[in-house]
Amino acid sequence: GLGLSFKKDENFGEWYSEVVVNGEMIEYYDISGCYIIRPWAMSIWEIMQTFFDAEIKKMKIKNCYFPLFVSPGVLEKEKDHIEGFAPEVAWVTKSGQSDLEVPIAIRPTSETVMYPYYSKWIRGHRDLPLKLNQWCNVVRWEFSNPTPFIRSREFLWQEGHTAFATKSEADTEVLDILELYRRIYEEFMAVPVIKGKKSELEKFAGGLYTTTVEAFVPNSGRGIQGATSHCLGQNFSNMFDITFENEKGEKAKAWQNSWAYTTRTIGVMVMVHGDDKGLVLPPKVASVQVIVIPVPYKDADTQGIFDACNATVETLSEAGIRAEADFRDNYSPGWKYSHFEMKGVPLRIEIGPKDLANNQVRAVRRDSGAKIDLPRASLVEQVKEILDKIQESLFEAAKQRRDACIQTVKTWDEFVEALGQRKMILAPWCDEVEVEKDVKARTKGEMGAAKSLCSPMEQPEMSEGTICFASGKPAKKWTYWGRSY
Numbered sequence: 001g002l003g004l005s006f007k008k009d010e011n012f013g014e015w016y017s018e019v020v021v022n023g024e025m026i027e028y029y030d031i032s033g034c035y036i037i038r039p040w041a042m043s044i045w046e047i048m049q050t051f052f053d054a055e056i057k058k059m060k061i062k063n064c065y066f067p068l069f070v071s072p073g074v075l076e077k078e079k080d081h082i083e084g085f086a087p088e089v090a091w092v093t094k095s096g097q098s099d100l101e102v103p104i105a106i107r108p109t110s111e112t113v114m115y116p117y118y119s120k121w122i123r124g125h126r127d128l129p130l131k132l133n134q135w136c137n138v139v140r141w142e143f144s145n146p147t148p149f150i151r152s153r154e155f156l157w158q159e160g161h162t163a164f165a166t167k168s169e170a171d172t173e174v175l176d177i178l179e180l181y182r183r184i185y186e187e188f189m190a191v192p193v194i195k196g197k198k199s200e201l202e203k204f205a206g207g208l209y210t211t212t213v214e215a216f217v218p219n220s221g222r223g224i225q226g227a228t229s230h231c232l233g234q235n236f237s238n239m240f241d242i243t244f245e246n247e248k249g250e251k252a253k254a255w256q257n258s259w260a261y262t263t264r265t266i267g268v269m270v271m272v273h274g275d276d277k278g279l280v281l282p283p284k285v286a287s288v289q290v291i292v293i294p295v296p297y298k299d300a301d302t303q304g305i306f307d308a309c310n311a312t313v314e315t316l317s318e319a320g321i322r323a324e325a326d327f328r329d330n331y332s333p334g335w336k337y338s339h340f341e342m343k344g345v346p347l348r349i350e351i352g353p354k355d356l357a358n359n360q361v362r363a364v365r366r367d368s369g370a371k372i373d374l375p376r377a378s379l380v381e382q383v384k385e386i387l388d389k390i391q392e393s394l395f396e397a398a399k400q401r402r403d404a405c406i407q408t409v410k411t412w413d414e415f416v417e418a419l420g421q422r423k424m425i426l427a428p429w430c431d432e433v434e435v436e437k438d439v440k441a442r443t444k445g446e447m448g449a450a451k452s453l454c455s456p457m458e459q460p461e462m463s464e465g466t467i468c469f470a471s472g473k474p475a476k477k478w479t480y481w482g483r484s485y
């Protein structure tokens with residue numbers, strides 16, 4: 001029957017797997033780590049894509065499409081780009097009955113697919129900046145526990161790959177894109193994130209530096225990388241000979257960035273906002289923001305109720321609100337209430353005989369359960385107001401829960417205690433790779449080791465003489481640590 005068999009606060013992993021299926025976002029697939037993305041989730045992806053695509057077009061970034069297949073030569077072009085990732089690369093070795101002469105890799109990311117052509121297309125400084133993006137799927141044959149949206153062997157993303165004449169142009173774009181990622185999480189998904197820089201150990205090895213928006217999942221006490229924007233420096237232009245003749249006629253190497261967000265965003269939103277009745281969708285990303293349910297009564301004016309429902313959907317739709325009605329007569333109103341709560345529709349409108357008589361509707365908020373009677377005369381403004389209120393309160397509630405999980409520490413003992421309490425830990429750190437490796441080694445356990453999540457762009461005051469929580473050396477920067485996905 002309806003309803004979840006797992007409680008979010010008791011069996012988070014099982015709750016999550018059940019809610020994405022019962023909420024009709026995901027269907028499990030017969031190949032491990034692969035999932036079917038159903039319309040209820042695909043529409044969320046499309047709403048974000050519409051926003052992000054419009055924003056990058058304002059930045060004169062153009063969409064393109066490169067092949068899915070990578071020839072082995074270029075993939076292995078540079079060791080420390082591919083090292084560590086190689087086991088995740090999926091290969092095509094046959095077609096039909098016959099083996100391929102040379103196996104072909106399926107793209108896990110597209111640097112090595114695209115950059116030989118960047119080298120060909122970029123000759124002079126007038127060919128710069130070259131700014132391309134592609135919306136596509138990538139495959140990474142991971143073995144750690146697959147989780148719908150969060151960790152899958154194939155996922156959808158956009159990957160931006162840009163080339164500039166100067167470092168400062170690249171540095172600026174890295175942060176412009178990171179701000180778009182913050183907006184995706186905070187303005188659309190209503191999920192608070194922290195903008196920061198990855199440590200040397202956690203950054204993309206092939207790049208110069210990595211910036212990130214870090215989210216946090218209170219129920220698991222784990223941080224999660226929300227999206228990344230890398231400055232690649234001149235590492236790839238050295239590798240792929242992406243050079244240009246600058247204004248002084250000298251040969252110069254391009255400065256490059258690459259940046260991505262993925263379908264993981266949907267999983268983070270589900271984890272943060274979902275409850276024991278099912279999904280809770282922020283109105284900005286809900287393909288149905290208002291569901292209208294007729295509540296006919298045995299001898300009441302059923303046609304009048306149906307007409308009022310149709311008129312309500314019309315009026316709201318004309319005002320740009322995504323509204324639908326459910327007239328199915330093989331389901332009871334009660335069944336429909338539970339069904340659309342499971343799907344996380346932000347606002348339900350019920351119309352029964354009394355509402356009809358009073359020329360009003362009964363609105364019910366999914367996030368708080370609050371019931372509000374709305375006169376039909378001022379319906380549009382009030383529904384818009386309520387939807388905005390839902391969006392805002394989802395963000396505020398998530399921010400409060402996330403902030404309650406942040407612990408600032410100064411010493412190793414405080415760190416270990418906070419980690420045991422599944423916190424996101426802000427600690428003064430000496431920023432040395434060996435020390436980070438040491439923290440990982442000392443916190444290894446069945447829950448997984450702690451790692452650095454990011455050094456926040458907004459650095460709190462660090463008083464003179466502050467020492468690193470893990471090494472006792474002079475601390476250089478405040479850094480967030482924790483277990484992560």
Ligand SMILES: O=C1CCCN[C@@H]1CCCn1cnc2ccccc2c1=O
Pocket residue numbers: 081082085086088089108109110111140159160204228230258259260
């Ligand atoms: O994040 C981004 C943003 C979009 C473009 N790519 C960068 C860096 C990807 C890093 N990465 C991640 N997994 C991989 C898996 C197999 C082979 C290579 C890789 C790999 O290079």
